[in-house]
Amino acid sequence: MEACDETIKELSSIYDEESMDTFVSLYFDGKDNKFIYRREEAVMAILKGEELENFLKTMEEIKRFLGKKFAGNVAIFASHKHGYLKVVDIPVKTKNALIVDSSPYIRPLAELTDTWESFTLVLLNTNHARIFSVSCSRIAEKKRLSAYIMNKHKKGGWSQARFQRLRKGSIHAFFVEVMEELEKYASENIIIAGPGQAKHEFKSILPKRLQEKVVDIIDVDIEDEHGLFKESMAVMAEKEMEEKRDTMQYLKKEILRDGLGVCGVDEVVEASRNGQIELLLIEKGYKLRGWICENCQAVGKGTAKDCPYCHGKTSEVDVIEEIIEFAERTDAKVEFISSDEIKNLGHVVALLRYK
Template identity: 35%
Template sequence: MQPKPEFTSISPGNLVAVTEIDLGALAEIYDEMDIYLSIYMKSASTADLDASRSFVASRFRAMEKSLPSELRESFRSTVSLAQEAIESPSWKGERSRVILASSPESFLHVYRMGLEAEPLVVLDTSPFLLPLARLRDEYLDWGLLLLDSQEAKLFVIRSRIMEEMSRSSIDLMNKHKKGGWSQMRFDRLRKGAIKSFFTQVAEDLANLDNLQGMRGLVLAGPGEAKSQLKELLPPQVRDRVLGLLDVPMGTVPSELVKMGDQVALDYERSVSKKRAEELKSNVLKGQLSSYGIDPVRDALTHGRVNTLVMLSDYVVPGWICEKCQHFQEGARPEVCPQCGGRTSQVNVLEELYELAQRTGAEVEFVEEDEFLQSIGGVGAILRY
């Protein structure tokens, strides 16, 4: 009998941005048996929590009835491990929680998020990550620069959580007191000071290391300041600007996040559409592409995929061998034809996503695309 693994628990004491969850590491986890329980709950209110708990309990009862006898004890133990996280009250700002648990592996991860996830309970050979992957694709971190001619505030928005990174300002009246100057000279000096201020802000943005890890930057504020600043940005930063928002400097943070989120989401959808068009073009021209479950799986296995393009919320029924991890589309055989191992039903797109995570391929989710649907909901843009 193998010794029980050392207990691994991750349960941050604050709301977590979906980009903070290490999906790559989680995608590496799997077992030959269905021992990983993945629970997604709505938790924005007491009513949401009560409904989610009722749904989770009903799924537990149905699962236990359908499990083979040799898995029931570990299932009950895993349910007990997750129970405290299921029953705990909601935190301020929390809209959903994700619980990933396995008693046999001494494994418990609990993530509370400010994003909403649909209730779901899955028992599988690995943590079920597709809902988190879709949220991550939709809510990548983005930056917001709120500015006018005298002040600039830089924020980062992570899963609708707004954090101020820096601020700078210039006191024009104290810097250039009018005194006996002519109005023309005062205006000229004032414009020079504003341009110098914008130039400094542009330089600060260019030196911002974590901008490269964000989706991009939204410029917001009243008047022409944001447009003037955009023209001063170096090309590599200007290309990261997602859009402009015309708002007062005193706009409340929740409204800034709401409006900026829409700009960032519109930009992401345009990127997804371009990826889908690129895939279609490559397929029709016979260039670097692959489509269909088996060819895409094989390309991922050999590290040939640059970008995996999938329809969001699409389901492709299939099966996976819990021993050798081979998976494919279609009806589940009793045993794996390759190794004779035990098989279980899966959404094949989840397995493709996890394989993409393990092989370093980018993943692009597309909401609607007729061509992508016509080729089975998934395709790949290849490296070679």
Template identity: 25%
Template sequence: MTQLDGTLSELAKLRSGSEPIVSLYLDTRWSDEHQRERVRLFVQEKIRKTLGHYADGTPGKEGLERTLRKIQDFVSGLTGQVYEKEKSGLALFACESSGLWRTLFFARPFRPELCTDGFPHLTQLARLADDFEPAIVVAPSQAGADIFHVSLGDLALESHLRGFVPRQEEDQFNSGSGRPGQHYYERQSKDERHQEAFVQKNRKAAVQEVQAVFDHNPGCHLVLVGPSETVAAFERELPERLREQVIARIPRPRQWDNGDGVRADGVVAGAAEAVADHEKQKEQQVIDAVVGQSLRGGLAVMGPDDVVEALNQGRVHKLVLEEDFTLTGWRCDNCDAIGANAETQEVCPYCRGDLKVLQHLGEAMVTRALAEGAEVEIVAHANKLHSYRSVGAFLRQTAQTGLRGASQPWPSAPGASQS
């Protein structure tokens, strides 16, 4: 669960009429005028090519022209550093006839993209939410802990909890005592017990603070930072539900101690690396699981044909899609169903409606999954998944009836006539 979940679901449900929805992604990490000019020219050229695909008099073209003009003006202000100077990525969705104008800035860059379609393109946004899942970074110490909440590659919260820790007395060996060293060692032992009591109190207070942050941001990963003994002692105090969320234990980065600005960068970088390593492992596990369940006849299907059928029927629990998926397909104007065989399909098999070619079937599958409340896992190229044309899905049920192995004699899709 991320702060983008609601936004993705909301955008995924949008559909346009004659005027298409414009989706724009930009890398706004620029340090000089040349980089800003490249972005401005990229948008300008993409707008020119986009309008070149629409003949004069095409329904929706005038509205599209106004939308694109507004986008171009916005990007000019952005490259002129009028606003959002500190962000690294922009996702923008716009359609004048639908009253849509949504700008989203992030600390992470996007691959530059400008496209028009009957629905917003959300794969890059879904990939960001998946790859940069929120994490709570905790650096425990004897005095308490430094606690950071990192979300979508940006520092969202910073808290420094400090308690009292008494200094141990520097007693000297008493050579004149009848029992040499007895007073020194007894005092030392007492001081250590006294100090440990305060350390334990501070540790418990830090654990309570971490619990509060986690409960306010459920589902976060936990990254523990510091010496192994300190981290282990802190982790033992965590309740089981939080220990299960620990994905990494790392030494304290050197750059954390070089000033506030670098410190924040170090925290974000450390969290990003830990989450990225965890994500790589999870991706392979997800691919193995979806292929394995499909081969066993379980709650999973593989390949574009079976996946889009399951999406049309609202049976997908999690879509698993390779980042380099490039197949085309079709979409029905009447019932909004999608399909994978534009070359062989003449009419919609669900409602006999007219079809439009989908240049980006992967985007349509991502949007459909998000609109239905399904999870989306965008994964790097993997031979095992690629063998099934780069897509698979975990299912809520094997068929619309909910019975394993059963299926309806006639297909159905959202909006299709059942008569």
């Protein structure tokens, strides 16, 4: 599976230049096949001509994929007209949805990406270590290391003190080897886990740039992978919530002093179209009916038969989805939050790169 952020950026840049409804976005749990049939019937009753023909051929391609070995919980973005088919495995139960539009519907995927922040996990004791990469809650083992470390001192040989020095030296050499491998895979967040003092000793030898990335140290048995993954996910979820609360407080201060913070749909739409947004914060689950001009790409709330700026033809859209797509195309960070604060600020808030 590709990194979630890269996938979303790719999807946000794709659209039908004629503004025809030629992209099918399917979020499917793999269980309710009747759901797909019901949505197909509804869509076929509305589409006509080239759009209908494209939809039928696109659904054939999607069904061919689903007919293969398929475990469920997947997002499929496809268009026969554009020769496009993108499959994204989803690591948690997804809400079924089938959307036909002029571009892929990325909001559920964006919300998932925001929920599961990537991190690197190191599980070790004095002679065994495993390095995992966790992205979109998918866990991939990157490296497994081990070393022979003598645990008992045999009588009649080395002195106890010499034995301990040699043992410490062997452990340190092993930790250095693990550190060198960690540098190859380390993300912006690192969790170190394992039994006893080994994990604390390992952190102490890390260079400052890696120590600053350590989010938490977890005490866990070296064999308890399930417990480790569950606890590490909880640690990252709490970290994410704290960061969002801090971000909200910072944005409120920026808005109060008329700085780089903006709030409300109208201001955020304008900023997203201009590529000004550095960070976009959206109320989770909030949608807003609106329109987009097929000619100049202007976006507005409510309904409009013609664009008020260039008098071009308009299409009905979810304004929030359009804001997300504009933001993703310009490398803005997109986050979702549930709070009364963001609701009171107009459901969307943004930190600008410039004014």
